Amino acid sequence: MRFVHTADWQLGMTRRVLGARPPKEAAGGLTGEAQARFAQARLDAVSALGRLADERGADFVLVCGDVFESNLVGPDVVARACEALGSFRTPVLLLPGNHDPADAACVFRRPDFVRRCPPYVTVLDTPGVHEVAPGVEVVAAPWRSKHPLTDLVGEQLAALGPASPGTLRVLAGHGELDVLDPDDDEPARIRRDGVLAALADGRVHYVALGDRHSAWTDDADDRIRHAGTPEVTDFDEVDPGHVLVVDLDDRAAQVVIETVGRWRFLRHDARLDTDEDLEALDAWLAAHPEKERTAVRLALVGTVSLRQRSRLDDLLAAHDHAFAAVEVLAQHSELATVPDDADLDDLDLHGFAADAASELFAAASPGGAADDEARDALRLLHRLVGTPR
């Protein structure tokens, strides 16, 4: 029996790093455009995994939670999602997760979804055993609210009797295992012991999990797996962009990891002290292929002069247009701008202007108050002196 294990489609997600649409600007501006392409990329990933399931002859596609970014996504998001699902040729099982729980506002019960949803799509919004094919059962542990007070998977396992002979059981759950995130305060953590026990005594044969955006396999039993998101959503994700093609029998699971995601969210730490460092950063940024599908987060450390700082700003501005986003992490950046003597000499000022420049210089230097405003004023002075009269 073969099926595709995926999760965390997060349809309708936007990323702030991709920028806002400037007010009163027509749609399709630079920044709005990146958001739109990112949204389209998520749908493309879904379509891609649909084709994959078809090519591999999977019996069904199991989506373990967070199909939508929220229960309150707009009708356009729902419509496009249904369009993407409409291209599938494989039955699809959708499990409500923490982003789209089966509560009163559940997106899967909204008329716009119900009307467009293809007939081979099943929403696992009732907990318990669902027979999806002869000899194949899926045990669903859907989220019923945003803040459950119990281990939903554990509850299902506790209520589960032994499987009838010849029946394969897949448990569909959403959430972190307690080993991955040992947080005692969170009541909804999935107890690993219970899961392992259920696998051991054959009540279930595979535990398909969602919520962790990276692909992950349990050390003790490789039948406990996170599929991860099919398209990256953030800089801190370890291994996103995959789906799992699972071949299952009552003893073992053969899993093939397939890549469908095309975007990248890169974090880059760089030290900037010299002009060479600047050039290296420039080169690193320039070397990237597919910049339009790449968001970069820079964490910069070091000390630069006014002139270098201006150069840095210029090169970042230049690259910013090519990439989907270039973000300089403010809270992690420890990049100090310290004016040096060359900066002051460049000004070539005399009289009172020279005195004023010296004062600002003193205020901006680390020996003084390391005054950001004074540094900015100095940079402005540079610019004004550079302006022809």
Added chain:
Amino acid sequence: MRLHRIRLRDFRGVHDREVTLAERGVTVLQGDNEVGKTSTVAALDLLFDAADSSRRLEIRQAQPAGVDAGPEVEAEVSTGPYRFVYRKRWLRRPRTELTVIAPAAEQLTGADAHARVSAILDETMDRVLWRGLRVEQHTAVGQADLGGQDALTRALDRAASGGTGGTAPRPDPSVDDGLVERAVEELRRYRTPSGRATGELRTAEVRLAAAETEYERCRAALEAVERDVAARDRLDADAAAVRTRRRAHAAEVAELEDRWAGLQSRLREVETARGRAVLARERADAARERREARDALVGAVDADAAVVTQATEALAAHADEHAAARDEREARRTADAAAREASTAARQQADEAARAVSAARDRAELADLAERLRRVEDATAGLQRAERVLAATTVDADDLADLEDLARDLMRAEAARDAAAARVELTAPEALTVEVDGETVMLAPGETRTLPVAGSRAVSLPGVLEVRVRPGLDEAGRDDAVRERARELAERCEDLGVADLEAARAARRGADDAARRAEEHRAALARELAGHGDAAALRAAHDAVRERLGETGPADLFSLAEPAPQADVSALRRASDAAREAGDAAARRADETAAACRAAEDAVRDADTRAAVLTERAADARHAHARRAEELRAAREAEADADLAAAEDERLVQAREAEREHESLAAALADDDPDTVEVRVVNARAVDERLAGEATRLEREHAETTGRLQAAGLEGWHDQHAAAATELESAVRDHDAVARRAAAAQRLHDTLARHRERVRRSYVAPFRAQVERLARIVFGSSLSLEIDEDLRITHRTLDGTTVAFAALSSGAQEQLGLCARLACAALVDPSDGVPVVIDDALGHTDPERLSRLGAVFTAATAADGAAQVIVLTCTPERYHGIGAATVVPLAPSRRPGERERDREAPPAGVDDTPARAPGTVVDLPRAPRAG
């Protein structure tokens, strides 16, 4: 800049003149008015500013009148490292030539030359200062605008920085002023002069505010949805709880309802007993009522008997009254008949008396009428007689008049004849008798008798004489006329049937008399017939009276008895009156008796009526009594009185028994407290209802919440919220960046401005020192000045008295202004310096101070490399005080033609070529230029 020489050709009044100036110190150009002093300065300005193609007003004015030559100016100038000769001609064959002598020889013409000179001057000379240090003619020497002058700023900068001696050429500090301006421009991009946000900063603030609002809106909407989701869960739980409670409550309700049903049936029993008791009591009451009715009936029968007795008595009492009334009526009727008879008799008597009076009156009237008739007949007879006379008369009034006329004509004719006839006078002295025409005429003595001779006359004395007198022919004619007339008269009389005129008159008189009598008779007739019309009517009246009197015989006026005397009539009338009164009295008495009779009749009728009523009553009473008695008898026959009383007692006993039974049952029920049970049942039902209501409400709220959630689902709040959050973050970042830039601009501007202020303040001191040094020469050593940062003199203090510059006298202002300019010239670096040009100033300065000012000029230009000072004046004595002055007298420069016309002797030494030394004027005669 230094001016070495200036040459003007055909410039205003100057034909051709070259002035060479002293290299340094004061040059005084002195000359009379219109000699061309001011033109020299104006020409320099034009040379430097105006291209040779220019046709500016100043240039057109510079062209001398009536000369076909363009104005031309040439100057030799050194400025900075350069020394050059520059020449320009305008209007006619315009031309520009530049010969640079140092540092490298250059030769340029046309626009290139102009551009090169402009470049050299811009590079080496402060043109604004060049204008600022000039004092124009006829203008007050006021404050020079020295603040911000580049050359002066450089000089003061040097002075302020302690005078480095100018070893290295310092860069131009005026760049810094431009820097401040640009800093202000930069700041204005973010903030208005009053400090309000504008431009980018304002846009960023607006965007941030809008983003915050939008984010808040979306967040609130999301929270509302979350609340609704939570509310739905809570509603589901509540609904379940309500269902549980309703189920639990249902059992309690059932138990209470059973108890309540049991009590209900017993309650019905009590109700039945009560009904029975009421019924028994009602029956007892009925028996009592029947007995009471029987008693009442017995009483009524007795009462009826009494009424019958009363009625009978009343009837008997009335019979006597009735009889008396009838007797009275009889008596009245008898009296009435007697009175009526007496009345009739009296009336007859009265009538007879009245008839007697009437007859007497008729007789009197008859007599009167008979008398009248008689008179009428008399009058009628008289009238007939008179009319007969009238008819007999033939002569009427006209005929008589004719006769009268004829008689008059006759008399006239006779008179005419007599007058014309001859007369015969007869006079007899003695009585004599004569016969005249046969008549004897006696003549008395002396009497004369005249005889007319109409026809032939014969006078004869009897016997004596016969005298015949015949008239002539005329007289005969007249006599014929008389006779004619007489004949006519006679004929007329005959016609009328009268003898003569007299007879006619008599006839006429008789006729008139008859007419008068006829009138009288007619009047009498009218009088007698008054009231009757005519005689026939009168007679008819007479006959009528006769008939009344009963005399049917033929009317005989005179056979009637004489009318009764008046006395008899009166007596008759009195008797008649008495009889009438007696009749009236009798009638009255008859009326009275009739009334009495009627009253008696009425009384009888009343009595009859009453008797009938009483009889009726008695009958009724008897009838009623009989009926009651019958009723009582029948009732007693049906049920005896004793039976009724017995029934009453029995029923009363039964009623009491039934009531006792009801009371005992009710007491038994009350012990079981049905009210409490009822209250509890009602309460249980209310609780049930309330729970049902609660369930309904929960259901409704559930539906509402679900509806809201469905609507919210289609709003896409998540997308909106995400967009708002992104926008907010972006707006915050944008605002931070702009705010940072604004703060930087503010900081830079403030820092620069602060330092510039400090520097400007430092410039004031050296400038003030220099101005004071010069001004003390004029005003004395106690002078001190206050000078602001724009290098303007604001106050002067002299002998401890401080006065604002504007309040100083014109002279003092002039002197201080001059000192400031000269100080400036003294301060400025020789390479930067420009000549100070003073065009006839110091008009307000007194001679004492003029001499002191001379010393000022000297002091200002004493330094090595000090600026040139050029003074233009027409009053040289003003500037005599200047020690080291080069004086250049200017003479008019005229064209040769003009000179010839003026027949002026050429000046001495005109052919000598003067040496070109400073302070000389070369005024060469030369041939007129071609063209």
